[in-house]
Amino acid sequence: MTSARAATATGTIRQQPYDPCPVSPLVDVVFSRWTTPILWLLQHQGPMRFNELRERLGTITAKTLTERLRQLERDGLLIRTHHPQVPPRVDYEITDLGLSLSPIFRLMVEWSDDNMPLVRRAQRQYDDSGRPRPS
Amino acid sequence: MTSARAATATGTIRQQPYDPCPVSPLVDVVFSRWTTPILWLLQHQGPMRFNELRERLGTITAKTLTERLRQLERDGLLIRTHHPQVPPRVDYEITDLGLSLSPIFRLMVEWSDDNMPLVRRAQRQYDDSGRPRPS
DNA sequence: CAGGATCCAACATGATACTG
């Protein structure tokens, strides 16, 4: 998601006259693909090496993992520690800033426990209702 | 983000031996592009017509807005009401299920107020540190 | 071991034109 607004063209409108959504900046930082599984792991399992993360995350590729880790490092949510050995060893550890997200995560898990069944029920109803499917 | 895991190929690993991130399913539902601005608007400004949403959201195209609204409708987070008039009138309104997300949004805004300055400071430090930029 | 470099396919999104 991009919080910035600009641009002019047919089919779009110049400006949002209303206060832009204040949730979006955090969404940009934390909720792109793979970020919550990475932070969740480091939060709950402690510091971890690159390949250990990779294995525990399942299907992520090295390229994508590298990219996500770098973004999270840049945002100050985790720390990368490079031990110059042969073979090299690199540890990733969550920071205090990263840890400060956990109340949000907890609330989200709680919401999911309470409400995801309702979401799935709504989805089934919608799918059985003849309304057009979102792509 | 996709919560499902599977696949096997070079460069990836078969299974995640650890509990998958329980935050991801909600991220899939709520935090794809434009969803939080849409929900935020409907939560705070009340029911709205298609073009009103479009104008207030700024640069979104009709196509994208249609698609996002349909997903949110399917997930039970908002209701679409079609008034068969000429010209047609369609209203979008948040549901109780959609409203139940607001504590999460509030916590996120609070976190942002407290910590986004730290994130930006970390970004500047990183950018000045010579470390490779994430793409 | 921890990535880097390429190439490529899928998908998301934009521009534009059209319609019930």
Place this chain on the structure above:
DNA sequence: CAGTATCATGTTGGATCCTG
């Protein structure tokens, strides 16, 4: 007004091979 249809483009992420 509230979309749909189509075409074009941009961005992501995967596959694959390579290396300090």
